Amino acid sequence: xxxxxxxxxQSGMSxxxxxxxxxxxxxxxxxxxxxxxxxxxxxGYVPNKAARSMVLQRSFTVGVVIPDTFNMFQRQLFSxxxxxxxxxxxxxxxxxxxxxxxxxxxxxNRLKAEKLDGVIMLQEIKNPEFYSYLExxxxxxxxxxxxxxxxxxIHVDDEQAAMDAVNHLINLGHQKINMISGQGFSxxxxxxxxxxxxxxxxxxxxxxxRVIYTPYYTAEAGMYGMREFLLRGRDFSAVFAATDELxxxxxxxxxxxxxxxxxxxxxxxxxxxxxxxxMMPRLTTIRQPIKxxxxxxxxxxxxxxxxxxxxxxxLVLPYRLIIRESTRALPx
Amino acid sequence: xxxxxxxxxQSGMSxxxxxxxxxxxxxxxxxxxxxxxxxxxxxGYVPNKAARSMVLQRSFTVGVVIPDTFNMFQRQLFSxxxxxxxxxxxxxxxxxxxxxxxxxxxxxNRLKAEKLDGVIMLQEIKNPEFYSYLExxxxxxxxxxxxxxxxxxIHVDDEQAAMDAVNHLINLGHQKINMISGQGFSxxxxxxxxxxxxxxxxxxxxxxxRVIYTPYYTAEAGMYGMREFLLRGRDFSAVFAATDELxxxxxxxxxxxxxxxxxxxxxxxxxxxxxxxxMMPRLTTIRQPIKxxxxxxxxxxxxxxxxxxxxxxxLVLPYRLIIRESTRALPx
DNA sequence: ATGAAAGCGCTAACAT
DNA sequence: ATGTTAGCGCTTTCAT
Numbered sequence: 001x002x003x004x005x006x007x008x009x010q011s012g013m014s015x016x017x018x019x020x021x022x023x024x025x026x027x028x029x030x031x032x033x034x035x036x037x038x039x040x041x042x043x044g045y046v047p048n049k050a051a052r053s054m055v056l057q058r059s060f061t062v063g064v065v066i067p068d069t070f071n072m073f074q075r076q077l078f079s080x081x082x083x084x085x086x087x088x089x090x091x092x093x094x095x096x097x098x099x100x101x102x103x104x105x106x107x108x109n110r111l112k113a114e115k116l117d118g119v120i121m122l123q124e125i126k127n128p129e130f131y132s133y134l135e136x137x138x139x140x141x142x143x144x145x146x147x148x149x150x151x152x153x154i155h156v157d158d159e160q161a162a163m164d165a166v167n168h169l170i171n172l173g174h175q176k177i178n179m180i181s182g183q184g185f186s187x188x189x190x191x192x193x194x195x196x197x198x199x200x201x202x203x204x205x206x207x208x209x210r211v212i213y214t215p216y217y218t219a220e221a222g223m224y225g226m227r228e229f230l231l232r233g234r235d236f237s238a239v240f241a242a243t244d245e246l247x248x249x250x251x252x253x254x255x256x257x258x259x260x261x262x263x264x265x266x267x268x269x270x271x272x273x274x275x276x277x278x279m280m281p282r283l284t285t286i287r288q289p290i291k292x293x294x295x296x297x298x299x300x301x302x303x304x305x306x307x308x309x310x311x312x313x314x315l316v317l318p319y320r321l322i323i324r325e326s327t328r329a330l331p332x
Numbered sequence: 333x334x335x336x337x338x339x340x341x342q343s344g345m346s347x348x349x350x351x352x353x354x355x356x357x358x359x360x361x362x363x364x365x366x367x368x369x370x371x372x373x374x375x376g377y378v379p380n381k382a383a384r385s386m387v388l389q390r391s392f393t394v395g396v397v398i399p400d401t402f403n404m405f406q407r408q409l410f411s412x413x414x415x416x417x418x419x420x421x422x423x424x425x426x427x428x429x430x431x432x433x434x435x436x437x438x439x440x441n442r443l444k445a446e447k448l449d450g451v452i453m454l455q456e457i458k459n460p461e462f463y464s465y466l467e468x469x470x471x472x473x474x475x476x477x478x479x480x481x482x483x484x485x486i487h488v489d490d491e492q493a494a495m496d497a498v499n500h501l502i503n504l505g506h507q508k509i510n511m512i513s514g515q516g517f518s519x520x521x522x523x524x525x526x527x528x529x530x531x532x533x534x535x536x537x538x539x540x541x542r543v544i545y546t547p548y549y550t551a552e553a554g555m556y557g558m559r560e561f562l563l564r565g566r567d568f569s570a571v572f573a574a575t576d577e578l579x580x581x582x583x584x585x586x587x588x589x590x591x592x593x594x595x596x597x598x599x600x601x602x603x604x605x606x607x608x609x610x611m612m613p614r615l616t617t618i619r620q621p622i623k624x625x626x627x628x629x630x631x632x633x634x635x636x637x638x639x640x641x642x643x644x645x646x647l648v649l650p651y652r653l654i655i656r657e658s659t660r661a662l663p664x
Numbered sequence: 665a666t667g668a669a670a671g672c673g674c675t676a677a678c679a680t
Numbered sequence: 681a682t683g684t685t686a687g688c689g690c691t692t693t694c695a696t
Contacts, residue, residue: 016684052673252612
């Protein structure tokens with residue numbers, strides 16, 4: 001492996017000069033610079049990251065903490081985050097955290113060993129110890145898609161968006177509306193809260209049995225959630241699912257029983273993942289601004305890292321109701 | 333940040349001893365070991381990865397090269413790879429490569445700077461320079477989902493699997509069968525080759541116009557591909573799509589024209605991604621053994637890295653035809 | 665069983 | 681404008 005010393009020897013310069021050239025510092029003779037650049041090109045020299053990271057006390061990499069079981073929305077989001085981070089010159093290291101509580105602190109340990117420049121949370125970690133440690137070592141953090149304490153975050157108004165989704169159903173004439181949500185993430189409860197508030201706004205009863213909390217936010221979970229509702233009897237004409245994947249599973253369960261969407265039951269999702277526009281029927285949903293969210297997340301973290309102090313505390317991005325084919329007016 | 337020296341001072345031992353304890357080496361007094369372990373626990377000490385990597389000349393991390401636009405199959409695959417790699421004690425660093433050719437060599441440069449222990453290719457890079465460099469620096473490589481030169485690889489027999497898929501259609505009585513494939517990856521051409529061979533096997537003409545090669549393997553691409561076929565007239569009763577996502581898009585385009593699947597046209601996909609079982613109709617497809625593929629990939633790389641020399645060259649895993657609802661016998 | 669010392673590849677402060 | 685030097689945190693001979 002060719003090192004800075006090799007380049008130094010071969011060019012007759014000292015390592016410092018090579019370092020200056022590599023890092024684009026001034027105070028180096030243009031001719032020599034050219035010559036060194038050429039040598040680097042020829043030898044294929046690339047600075048050793050570990051060594052740099054060691055002396056600089058930073059790694060030029062940011063950690064992205066994400067659920068092991070990340071859904072398609074999260075997948076799309078981290079894709080744009082990664083791309084934007086790269087544009088700022090950061091590497092991205094993923095920390096997949098599993099559902100068991102232990103995994104959270106393991107993740108923290110891995111974080112510690114890396115001398116990260118910053119971290120982005122896509123996974124909602126509840127343990128306050130986690131954040132207090134990050135704060136202690138003064139590590140910049142941005143949360144995307146939810147909020148927690150005083151940590152800068154970027155998200156959509158989940159509760160209000162859920163209200164809009166349910167109001168869409170109500171405006172269509174639906175009165176008996178159920179909801180399938182998931183567990184373990186605040187956006188689930190926030191969306192459930194929005195669901196109830198919309199019901200209240202329409203003077204509809206707040207009936208807790210109208211919400212099912214499945215263990216995950218997957219299509220499979222949505223299917224089981226809907227089956228459970230069906231088991232209890234078919235006392236609903238519309239369903240709000242906390243994610244598109246939940247909605248997809250719910251529709252599947254409905255159709256399996258010969259219940260047509262939207263003819264018999266309307267279904268609305270949340271997220272607007274790519275596949276939703278290809279479903280049969282096309283899914284009505286709330287669109288989260290994935291691209292903007294990812295861009296802003298990367299940008300904000302970069303600012304935090306660069307010590308740029310005009311820092312946003314909380315950025316609430318606009319969402320949009322996308323009306324497609326899975327919802328329809330209640331026939332009267 | 334607490335370092336090995338801090339632990340040494342606080343415990344009255346030397347850094348060497350601490351190192352021995354941390355790395356579970358022998359020759360250290362059990363009592364002192366306990367005592368040091370306790371101190372480590374209390375202080376939250378975690379060895380600095382860069383420093384370790386520096387002296388050991390390795391990083392305990394493996395690089396996974398994956399397309400920027402990875403599809404759901406690849407997403408599921410890398411998830412299990414990551415999990416298995418972690419079990420072997422490796423970190424995973426993703427290298428997303430974009431479609432432009434330049435990106436490939438940039439990726440190589442990033443690879444160089446990392447002192448990786450090994451790399452897993454999920455993205456098919458064509459540039460021989462890429463592989464020859466990896467060979468030069470003696471970096472273990474495993475390819476998953478395709479093969480290239482002499483590099484150890486793990487995959488399914490794409491051509492044979494495609495034949496089976498098309499034969500399923502033929503056995504159902506279909507004679508006019510089209511295919512939607514994508515560009516840029518060998519599995520696309522392999523599957524197209526299988527398509528043609530199945531046709532030949534049934535004494536059906538090899539008609540190149542029956543295959544469309546879309547730029548990507550997404551649902552959107554599948555939709556446009558099918559629209560193109562439809563524009564040319566509706567001279568087919570069945571379609572083989574090179575991926576499930578392509579199939580999903582194709583079905584969408586068909587239904588948009590009032591053509592029912594499978595009543596009017598049968599569609600079969602490839603991969604068996606999670607969502608396929610929730611589609612309307614449920615997608616008939618070829619199942620790739622994602623879990624086994626990921627496990628074997630991680631295991632083989634680990635063996636390569638550990639210098640275990642009984643190395644497999646090429647592992648061809650079994651696939652399975654999953655018959656669901658999107659294909660049906662041609663009514664006569 | 666334990667410690668001292670060297671060195672991994674790099675950057676930055678300091679000298680010249 | 682360039683070189684010398686120290687040191688980042690760790691592991692590993694080599695002594696003892």
